[in-house]
Amino acid sequence: MTKKSSTIQGIYELCKRTFTPSGTPAAAPQAVHKLCSLLDAISPADVGLKGENVENDWGYGLSALNRFNRVARWAQPINFLDIHECDSFTMCIFCFPTSSVIPLHDHPEMTVFSKVLYGSLHVKGYDWVEPPRIIMTKGPNHCQVRLAKLAVDKVLTAPCGTSVLYPKSGGNLHCFTAVTPCAVLDILTPPYQEAAGRRCTYYIDYPYSSFGDGVAVDGKEGEYAWLAEIDTPDGLYMRPGTYTGPALQI
Template identity: 70%
Template sequence: MFFQRFFAMANYSFSSSPSSSSKTSIQAIYDICKKNLTPISAPPPEVIHELSSLLDTIGPADVGLKEEHQEDDRGHGLSTPNTFNRVDRWAQPITYVDLNESQSFTMCMFCFPTSSVIPLHDHPEMTVLSKVLYGSLHVKAYDWVEPACIKDSKETARAPVRLAKLVVDKVLSAPCSASILYPKTGGNLHCFTAITSCAVLDILTPPYEESAGRKCTYYRDYPYSSFRSGDEPVAGKEDEYAWLEEIETPDDLYMRQGIYGGPPIQI
């Protein structure tokens, strides 16, 4: 599994929700994914609409998250004074919970301590639906400028940079609607920063698969003025653009495996 390499050895479990004889919301979402998503084609608009409408109704209890996990403030706030005297924001892991992994889609959750970060990364040829289940999350997202505008750096230790346009820069606070990114639009390259402890339910289709060309790549962003020469295909304000440099997977990206304890999902 793609995310497995980031996990610490610890497990983190969630309390199960009461069983029900009727189909649960998470089962309904899984059934739509299993029936309609494939590893070779993007989901049609009607399927995206159906999934996002269902995701809009999902809350923490629907996936087994309980009150005690929603108050888990293990980092330091973004504006807290004397932060250097407190635990580093990377000291506590983001918890990754696998709900389903197949050739067609991944369904998973990320549970963030306050101020933890998933750095800027891409989703090549993928569609991703995300729903903030509780808490507040800052999302910063870019799309590549096309045709590609690439510049070599004068510094030998730095990779070339490529021009991207900022399309999302906002805080999402539950309850809120699902967000959708597409292979070329909607903010395919994004970064998450937890304003409070929070959780996100994701559906990625098709899933990451390096052998199929869907490798997760991480980036560092620079202001447009850092490499401006005047011949870039820019329309609008300069602060709507940035240069992205490909980097290695950050060493301090710290995740651990959680155990799903919500309503059972019939595969």
Template identity: 70%
Template structure:
């Protein structure tokens, strides 16, 4: 019993060291305004720390496709098979401050976070387990905006495809920046999966960092004179229009079950 307790103690210390190291590095290099930006070396170190984190380090149990509850750390329950497939995305807040948000998303198979943006923000995403399809755009600069032909939408804006692929864990940390790397993106779970995110600075509506949702139209849906693209590249572009917050975004709050962070 004593040796079992010691093994559990040192295991938790190992887990805590990874999450604690991530928190301490974020606290050191990130600021509430995002300015001045961290050095490339500091950002690389942040990605390197994230690369080492496994599901167990943040209190998660990996889900498998044949037993898809989408619960992550919640484990087995008495739900029917049909009810299990109707489970929401689970959002877990690990830590939030003026400089950054550290959080986890647990996805059931086929669940979707619709196309949305991260205005003025940098986001580090580590896929902890499973497979996740990512489709992401960056705005074309200078802005190319035209009036929409769809009733109820005032305008559409041209964006360029930055990412369109399936991530399979284990894989390297993904990073998007305020103006490149796919700042506008959507996620679709191919299998049960979980994503650990660092968002900096965090969303703050009063500071102009409000999450906006979009619908993307193929480039051929609209025409504009002197559009800054070449023939044959049309599939690399799309027209985006703002949406109200989607009513079908099914998400619930979870409780962090990993090792506590020492502030």
């Protein structure tokens, strides 16, 4: 078996031994650490990628990002490469052009491992405040919002360590913005499944000060935001690609 095959094959075999369709019992810390170590060592070539390709970058640069021009940002095509999917976990790769965005969304009752393979990616993630703090907003945009606390807000640049989010910590509700052309290997366990209550929901975040009157929080108000559910963005464009890395021995 070649080194390339053993790298991704080893990740697959560890996931197969470790994860279950229900997500319970939770993976032992030793298994999580071992999987992170394997992912930390993986390179773009190990999954059939050549690394950053500026000629195929359709973005407009981070300086062109506009918080209120979300459709234009989401319209940049993101390549989705499916490596493996089963009842217990999903392995996939997202290839981003500069400035493309996967908007704020959740991973209900899921654990997600994310490894930046090349390039730079901005990650912003929240966790729900417990017990739930929910209010109904007033005015023309009357809606229900729920309080969340900022868990991560940083740029990851390859080579870097693997990020892990858990069902209730680590930034379970997060968004990705490509600072440069980049690729991310994701392992989701258990995978999305609507029948099991694991449906992907999208959100928009509002500053705490927008609706915070009378709701006390610990720490700085800037660490909190109100999240409202939105429909799946029409302009979110995931373009199916072809995984060209070593085939898995299932």
